Amino acid sequence: MSEQDPKCRLPSMGEVGAVMIGFIAIMFLYINVFSLPIQLALFTSWFLVMALGVKLKYSYEAMQRGLIDGIHNGMEAVLVLTTVGALIGTWIAGGIVPSIIYYGLSVMNPQIFLFAAFIICAVTSLSTGTSFGTAGTAGVAMMGIGHSFGIPLPLVAGAVISGAYVGDKMSPLSDTTVMTASLCRVSLVDHIRSMGLVSAPAALIASLLFLVVGFFYIGDSVDTQRADVAMRALDSHFIINGWLLTPAVIVIGMLIRRYPAIPVITFGAVLGIICAWLAQGVAPLDAMRTAYVGNAMTSDVDFLNTLLNRGGIESMLGVIALILFALGLGGLMERIGVLQAISNGFLRWANNPGRLTVSTMLGGFFGNFFGGAAYVSLITASTITEKNYDQQGIDRRVLSRNTEAGGTITTPMVPWTDGGVFMATTLGVSTLGYLPFLWYHMLVLLITVFYGYANIAIWRTTDTREETGGAAVEVRT
Template identity: 85%
Template sequence: MSATKASARLPSMTEVLAVMIGFIAIMFLSINVLGLPIQLALFASWFLVMALGLKLKISYDDMQKGLIDGIHNGMEAVLVLTTVGALIGTWIAGGIVPSIIYYGLMVMNPQIFLFAAFIICALTSLATGTSFGTAGTAGVAMMGIGHSFGIPLPLVAGAVISGAYVGDKMSPLSDTTVMTASLCKVSLVDHIRSMMLVSAPAILIASILFVVVGFFYISGDVDTSRATVAMQALENHFTISPWLLMPAVIVIALLTRRFPAIPVITFGAVLGSLCAWWAQGVGPIDAIRIAYVGNAMHSDVEFLNTLLNRGGIESMLSVVALILFALGLGGLMDRVGILKTISNGFLSWANNPGRLTLSTMLGGFFGNFFGGAAYVSLITASTITEKSYDDQGIDRRVLSRNAEAGGTVTTPMVPWTDGGVFMATTLGVSTMAYLPFLWYHMLVIAISLFYGYANIAIWRTKVDQDSTDQPSPQPASF
């Protein structure tokens, strides 16, 4: 074993580029050409990296250890995701999510429709943690209402997608949020707190823009019957009450108070089951079963069918597999030395927070551009530059924030990514048509870059002055 370690070397930049091109090619062909699951593409990429490792004279046992270590470091994310699945299912069955949507629709006013659509989708995505689910439910309703108001559909789609990605990026229930925190080795709460410094001003400015622009397209006398129909449908199938908002308030409050994510989210799922039993009339055993299988019901209203039939631990199993493959790939790349070689290359140019921020965000964008999925972008954004953050003594919370800004946020901006295809298909508006109106996304990117170059909210790790300026250990994950 020692002889193997002695003879091993770091890969050259040419070798790294060849592997990265092969990795991107596998992702692109698998997802966009062959239509294969991204899990298979990530699994195949393991062997691409292993081939380079064997060329570098690294034993298979060493590479397998790196792979297992990578998975081990992110196992808590898997536990969080299983509890998130239970939470989503029980919150839908308990009427918590329907109540959030219902009270969001109550604020509907033609003069502020775009602002309302943005906020409703933001609240829905924060409550569910999914941009796809938000666009497919509340977003579809907003498109129909906006059409009846005579507003250009690309503008409505911009408001819907902007709101939908608020939760995809910020919600503790979002798989991309949990995955980014795990990949960057920061706690989920610290990751969200860091992103709030960027997202809060972005939400505020985007809200102002949607209010101002809305007045140019909407007259005061328009038909709001579609919003009324949606509210009536929710009332017919659920008990709607402001008290049902309390579980969401409790869970968010406990998470922001830095209580551990797994027990808090599990507690939220228990509250959801109790609400389903007491408020919605679901049998006690069925209310518990929903935590695993998800909520399911049949209605004559298509909107409700799309909204309600989801959630449960079972729905997260494919995402769990994806995260395991992604974490394994990251550990394998680290063991082979790919990340070290790339980091060494970045160090010569990304020698300040501004350039480092730009490098991370470009890594995320190119992951979307070539890999076609948010998960790929988060891998490329986080793993390529993480060593540079450590070497410069910059806290990993800055890395996780920038990875989301370059990865998650740019996903619907690329026409052939999973997000771009889903949004265009679901909302009936092409990616290039709604792209100019993704104001929240553009603001997140702009503010993140501004923070980097202005050295704002760039936290430093403690450095041991007696150990060649190596940063102290990062905060424990979760």
């Protein structure tokens, strides 16, 4: 939380509410009425929050430090986004993504495709710990296969993102998982076990839903001729070969081995350049150029033109600007005490496990909505309500589980967060387009709230005194 300047005061809940209403009004007017870019709406919102900061007696220098700190703390996501843009451009030009799509179309049954996409992305994310890496590799390929089968892209994106966030939330290799355990001061193993009570049934039910939809909806409406046309078009525009799958295997393998994501993804882009040069016959400089400008092709199949004319760092520049504005807004709100004021309000309201669960999840959602990044949501969800868990004698394993549910899980549900922007840009489907199909995410939220109000897996802590030594011993029940 922000360090309070003794000359300044915390905002009242009325002032916080006014800022929230103003923020929502700006977003609605800019996007829906004036058709202005969302980046401009977020930039304008900076000055709305600054106006409150001035009223609270904060100097401009203090608020600017908040902006800069917020942006600085989220720069890793910007760097990952940049490298993934390069990866997508070079992997398409190098025939890697087209080869994955081609072989996927040749072996996958359309009726089980959504189920398979969810499972493949879940296994990949559990193995690598990254939803971004999963969506940028396996996810892009699944979008191509699904589109070739004639399956609505928002539905495919829902299966991909649902699977990608299984690992982002549960993998011991995930930065959000490790960060949450650290913020809540619980062991990583205890944190994962606690989440498993929610994530396991949510993943099982979500996989069954995708399977049922495949059999009863896609089974009757799938256009297999479209898949055949797509395979012929891919074969005519790219050299399709099994060895072109090697870069994908190498990159995923290195991520599994816990090598840093940014250099690994960059190395994958270099492999894509080499494949474009040696396998596809692209001139070396043109192959390198695809890392920045993306791939360009023309075919008789319109959806392939849309799907494969993309990628490159250049395609991510608008997205990067959006994330920077969102991160700056989150840092500014932290600096002037908006998050602290919300925390104080929650402390008075959350007087039972059900309300406490909801307050933690709302804290995470507010962090995403106003902070624009998963790391902000995890901080707000944990710090806003942690005192209440201790006061009510509820184990911090419950806090960590609820923090991930409200923070990590809601990140791709907000259009201007790093996760929401990344998924929409990488998969080519708007956030509001894929939102109704994030079935794993919705199930996690529902089950978490149900556990809170039904008092399921709400472990208690008590302090007792052992006769020997008189030391205080925490007992978990």
